[in-house]
Amino acid sequence: MFNEFGKFIKLTTFGESHGLALGGIIDGFPAGLSVNFDEIQKDLDRRKPGQSRIVTQRKEEDKVEFISGIFDGKTTGQSIGFIIKNTNQKSKDYDHNTGVFRPSHADFTYFQKYGIRDYRGGGRTSARETVNWVVAGALAKQLISSIRFHAFVSSIGEITLQKNINELDLNLTESNIVRCPDPKTAEQMIQKIAEIKKDGDTIGGIITCIIKNVPVGLGEPIFDKLSARLAQGMMSINAAKGFEIGSGFAGTQLKGSEHNDIFIQGGKTLTNNSGGVQGGISNGMDIVFKVAFKPVATIMKEQQTIDEKGNVSTIKGKGRHDPCVLPRAVPIVEAIAAFVLADFWLMNKARKI
């Protein structure tokens, strides 16, 4: 019930940051899809650590091995088991972390809740777990291949992409290491992260995601609204602190007459404050949402903290950590979105006679 995501297609995962491997099982995936393994590995490469100078320097190949559910290159309808081995753990870097908790980190809450925690690399609190989501999302993308997912970094700290969504060339997202589709802004962002990193600190930001070519009708009111499921998925990502769709928080300042998306001939709308979702169901317009990421908790500076007995102590981060998760979170956001939409797409086949 806790390590699973999705309803009709469901991903269940396991794995600790410094364990032998991570992996998962995808259940409910329909039979008959010819799998493009290269495309899957591409998304994994976009997420993997050690990919550039502005992310963690842990080196992992993140090669996924599919163990079941795919035969002669096609999905069989049986559960798809997969595994990604860990090859570059440096557990010694965490020895200092055994008796104390990193501020704003899950170290403390996990210990309180379970009475035990695998501290090495953060154990299961680590964002390394998201490698599993990217595998599932990549398969989902292939299932609903006409739907296109475009996530990108729209702000790092106070540096915000100024261009309007319609002015962006989304093909440029992958052209730089911070994954911002505006080269100039990307420059500033990269510079900012590099400074932060040098300072042994971390910085947050916002990812925007645009989903194009969405059919009408995806989403299951009342409690499995497309917007609600996307929110649940995105808020599951490590460091996520906010989610908004369409006009989001800014739209709360508008009046209905200003905010309403007027229908035009054929069913499209003039504006898209709805962000492509109305009443929890996709209306055919682009789905547009944002995810807010706080700055990563582990910093290289010394901080006051407490130990397992509740007494004051200090801690100073060691090892390899991301100064900013945003670039690596872009494929994760796409993966979650794809898995969600694929789930609804499948269920929609049985919602009306």
Added chain:
Amino acid sequence: MFNEFGKFIKLTTFGESHGLALGGIIDGFPAGLSVNFDEIQKDLDRRKPGQSRIVTQRKEEDKVEFISGIFDGKTTGQSIGFIIKNTNQKSKDYDHNTGVFRPSHADFTYFQKYGIRDYRGGGRTSARETVNWVVAGALAKQLISSIRFHAFVSSIGEITLQKNINELDLNLTESNIVRCPDPKTAEQMIQKIAEIKKDGDTIGGIITCIIKNVPVGLGEPIFDKLSARLAQGMMSINAAKGFEIGSGFAGTQLKGSEHNDIFIQGGKTLTNNSGGVQGGISNGMDIVFKVAFKPVATIMKEQQTIDEKGNVSTIKGKGRHDPCVLPRAVPIVEAIAAFVLADFWLMNKARKI
């Protein structure tokens, strides 16, 4: 799978705005709780239509009738069935709505998805459904009675509560019809809504919720994080377009050294940018989150739209509608939050030996 909310305790609901009644079943609620029916009705009264001049004028008593699962005033552990009758439907007000769709409303998407819709009062797209959630949330509040839920309106359009959370007297929330704990700001908000209403328009806003006295350990990583489940619940509310917890979107601009909540003796933290949740689990600090509500789609002005064939037409709202849902959404936000926390509180009894 679609009309249910919760895992261990689960609420399943039914009901259309102009149907005979709405209602639900609460499954998994533990046996032995002495139910305070007056407290439940109080929360229903806080949500009901016709309560003030700044909400819809539909008059409903919203009296809940419990049909099962409670014996001699105590919960039996059996499923709790309840019903709330509709008494004040004016379906004629929706006759004009049969062949056309309200802009930014679920009319269109429901029709596309299901091929059929109960248009009267918006059918199941109506926020009247939330009356069911308040029943469930009220029961949940009694189960985890030491945990306190304080939701309030923190902004209406551009009018924003300026005070810091710590400066607020949350007891004042119920002292005015807009449910803002600062009397001065409340005044402005009420005035604004009244103007908007007179103009036949609608306005959005933001609700802030503070949950106090939260035990450590609630939440189920990886995919049932407390923050993710709250997001899913809140984003299920009609008109919700955004969710953020703790420092939310603003916190993305901070550095880790600025954002981290330093632990102090005993386990509390100096600041609370985490909003009471770390790694998806409550850490004992107040849980603080916000929900953004767009302006209600149904306005009394004429708008361009399309009909069921996709051809351009016009529509002008009739009947009784909320110019602003925020005041009535306050008890709904509390209800969802309470149900979520009660669910995790119950499950936590079985997470460690």
Added chain:
Amino acid sequence: MFNEFGKFIKLTTFGESHGLALGGIIDGFPAGLSVNFDEIQKDLDRRKPGQSRIVTQRKEEDKVEFISGIFDGKTTGQSIGFIIKNTNQKSKDYDHNTGVFRPSHADFTYFQKYGIRDYRGGGRTSARETVNWVVAGALAKQLISSIRFHAFVSSIGEITLQKNINELDLNLTESNIVRCPDPKTAEQMIQKIAEIKKDGDTIGGIITCIIKNVPVGLGEPIFDKLSARLAQGMMSINAAKGFEIGSGFAGTQLKGSEHNDIFIQGGKTLTNNSGGVQGGISNGMDIVFKVAFKPVATIMKEQQTIDEKGNVSTIKGKGRHDPCVLPRAVPIVEAIAAFVLADFWLMNKARKI
């Protein structure tokens, strides 16, 4: 999680035997079905108490009222809420039952588990709950109307239908009050039950169910096999103590060469020891299974028992009870089977590309 049955279409129920009403919510039912309300009531009439001299004499009309999810006679895809009022409770008949437990009844276990029980009419332990299942099953039958469900009583005590399945005229099932399709055997069965009833005792029996016109491919290995789900549903019926499909227990004595169903041209099989299910999936042959029902626990004779403190006491049944549940269980078995098959039928729409 406990009062729900089904996955894609799901029935959640509530209601105690002597409460105000019973009812349920059907979620996931597709939109667009024109509902035949008379057919639903027919199945309810087949199940209702007071229908003949060999069942309980409690008189209930068991009229179902649909409250939501059906508009202009068609399902809308929204949750279907329904209710059946209780009109003929005689709670005084249970006063003697307050402090003691009926042997072989759920009185004891419910009290131990929950610490509280609604003793009137057996509360939620009562088979009256099955009225809800018949509503859901009746709707399911209409969804998959080409599939035909034929349950009948094949034995009462030691009286067993001797005819081979192929020799039966299943249309005769409804021609007598014990629902056995062989008039001669039915005579003996009715006589037996009448004697038992006069003696203040009860008797058990077996129901056989044949499902005709089943498409190939229904069932979801590995853990949601058609046979497993049917077993779970049937074993949920009050007094059910056994389930077997195809050759069942008798088939364990055969060798593979004797037991195997040989395929003939086109995909049918020569024999049907599989009972229409192979590897958990329907193979197109008739599904044939049996459900064993123990004699009802409440008898009119005096029995030794214990009270709530664990001390020895006595109890003697009062009120109106079934001497034999088999005749009334026939439509219940069909209802469960129909709901199960409809669930798999819907899910099958999304299992291959």
Added chain:
Amino acid sequence: MFNEFGKFIKLTTFGESHGLALGGIIDGFPAGLSVNFDEIQKDLDRRKPGQSRIVTQRKEEDKVEFISGIFDGKTTGQSIGFIIKNTNQKSKDYDHNTGVFRPSHADFTYFQKYGIRDYRGGGRTSARETVNWVVAGALAKQLISSIRFHAFVSSIGEITLQKNINELDLNLTESNIVRCPDPKTAEQMIQKIAEIKKDGDTIGGIITCIIKNVPVGLGEPIFDKLSARLAQGMMSINAAKGFEIGSGFAGTQLKGSEHNDIFIQGGKTLTNNSGGVQGGISNGMDIVFKVAFKPVATIMKEQQTIDEKGNVSTIKGKGRHDPCVLPRAVPIVEAIAAFVLADFWLMNKARKI
């Protein structure tokens, strides 16, 4: 939804008979249990192929590797991922099976349903999958270690254990290769299987399971009755065709006055026709149930069958197959039962205040 078993603790599995490996994820297992790995391997050894002359001669070590969720020998509350590698596949043995279907086997239904099947070793239709269940069941046994599980073979073909349950010395079950606790009957059974095997045929049988030391209160009416969940689990086992609990099918011939289990001082009962479950909840008496297994479909004799186009063909089994699955199914039955009881045991912690 399909490859998962359990509610609070949940096992999700993957793996084909001739794939790289099988494995699974156990989610919801509480933190803090010191794991005895040897005990787990013992149960796996009881299930593994090649263990004696009356089972399949495929040689597999079936060594389980735990990849996550266990740290310093203790469960952490995080998902437990495990894997069992296949080392002795002989896929050539199945080349003849590519275009044709084995009678009474899942070959046909899988191909119809999915349009594709991994034919090697039967793919996911193979009972090899049950190795995963034994891992989960073994962990469950350790969680509820005071509850004892005793499954044994009570009949092979027409050879039936004549002794009464109370007369059995259950410690003798493991003393012979057919796992029958009566040495004399075991002899006959072994002889019978050897003959059948020599003849290239297969035979079925029945397993009885006794669960001792069961606390009162396990099971979740209405739809998650202990008896119903056990039935669902047992009927998931390959070749299972029937399930009965307590007096089962035989009890249907008794009258209530003969069948009722009279309560004696303290809460125990004089007889145990209920098989330890009343109203779907355990009553503290031993749980006693039986599972019927048909003869394995794959025989070494030639049989008529059809090919993928539906045309008549022939097939003759090759490779290593079980002449009788009963001996190896004994630990599987225990595993399922343990996992079910552990699930209810955990959930019971939150069912009353």
